Amino acid sequence: MKHLLIIANWKENKTIDESMQFMDEFSKLYSPREEAEVIICPPFTSLSALFQYILENSTKVSLGAQNISSYEEGAHTGEIAADQVKGLAKYVILGHSERRAMGETNELIEKKLLNASGVGLMPILCVQDENTHIPMGTMIVAYEPVAAIGTGNPDTPENADQVAGKIKGRNQSVKHVLYGGSVIPENVNTFTSKQNISGVLVGGASLDAQKFSQIIKNA
Ligand code: PGA
Numbered sequence: 001m002k003h004l005l006i007i008a009n010w011k012e013n014k015t016i017d018e019s020m021q022f023m024d025e026f027s028k029l030y031s032p033r034e035e036a037e038v039i040i041c042p043p044f045t046s047l048s049a050l051f052q053y054i055l056e057n058s059t060k061v062s063l064g065a066q067n068i069s070s071y072e073e074g075a076h077t078g079e080i081a082a083d084q085v086k087g088l089a090k091y092v093i094l095g096h097s098e099r100r101a102m103g104e105t106n107e108l109i110e111k112k113l114l115n116a117s118g119v120g121l122m123p124i125l126c127v128q129d130e131n132t133h134i135p136m137g138t139m140i141v142a143y144e145p146v147a148a149i150g151t152g153n154p155d156t157p158e159n160a161d162q163v164a165g166k167i168k169g170r171n172q173s174v175k176h177v178l179y180g181g182s183v184i185p186e187n188v189n190t191f192t193s194k195q196n197i198s199g200v201l202v203g204g205a206s207l208d209a210q211k212f213s214q215i216i217k218n219a
Contacts, residue, residue: 004192005140005178005199006216007124008206009066009093012043019046025209030216032060036199038216039064039091044080047088064091064124067099070111071111072118081207082115092116093201096126097146106133113138122130124201126180129164140176141167142201148181150204155181157190157197167207185214192219 014022019042032038041064042050048159050063065088069079078165085092094116095109109125113135116123124140134141143163155163156181162178179191190195200219205211 002035002192002198003176004033004219005176006036006038006219007064007093007180007198007199007201008040008141008212009096009177009180009201010036010040010042010046010202010207011066011098011203013207014042014046016046016049019050020053022207022209023050023057023059025215027057027059029209029213030059030061031213033130033216036216036219037062039068041089041093042090044085047085051088062091063089064093065089065121066093066096068092068094068112068121070108070115072115082112082121083119086119086121089121091122091124091140093142094123094125095132097144097149100128110135124178126201127167129161130170132136134167134171134174135181136171138171138175139181141171141174142178142180143167144180146202150182152182154183154187154191155179157187157194160191161194161196164194168196183215185211185218188215188219 038061065085068082126142160179176198178199182202183202184205
């Protein structure tokens with residue numbers, strides 16, 4: 001059976017209290033699946049509380065950050081380093097199109113990738129198509145066409161599968177290609193059933209405990 005990664009990207013949403021409310025509701029609805037790893041990527045401010053919650057409740061989810069600094073440490077006000085995140089999270093989303101739109105370049109993203117790998121934090125590199133630069137050694141890629149993000153207009157599963165196949169064909173190190181962009185409980189399986197797609201990155205629908213637990217069931 002295929003190993004699936006199902007990722008919640010909360011973006012700039014949820015206070016600490018709201019994150020805890022989500023976990024309480026989600027825990028009642030969520031049935032862990034042997035073949036699926038569920039990864040929640042909250043804002044930095046909620047990481048510590050979620051880490052504690054998961055520890056105390058033995059919740060079967062992993063944590064990820066949504067970004068890290070391109071610097072390892074030092075005088076960089078407002079930045080958070082890979083090794084600071086490492087104590088709380090297993091994964092980090094890098095190169096999301098929303099960050100690229102704010103000016104992140106491939107060069108900057110590659111520095112972040114190196115920092116993450118250097119401390120054992122697993123990067124999930126977002127790309128917008130098969131032509132986006134993927135540094136050597138990258139293992140997890142999320143294909144997220146910009147026009148599909150937050151619009152309710154997902155890519156077709158056939159096209160997403162083709163792009164995922166090309167990404168794997170061109171980049172030997174890539175083990176998992178995920179799809180992201182307007183994934184909801186009703187369409188998740190049309191993507192995860194495709195040969196080259198090993199999971200989903202979910203934005204909007206991951207903010208709702210009911211919808212997100214249903215996505216996990218349906219995937
Ligand atoms: P969406 O976002 O599910 O709200 O389209 C996906 C993402 O940006 O990762």
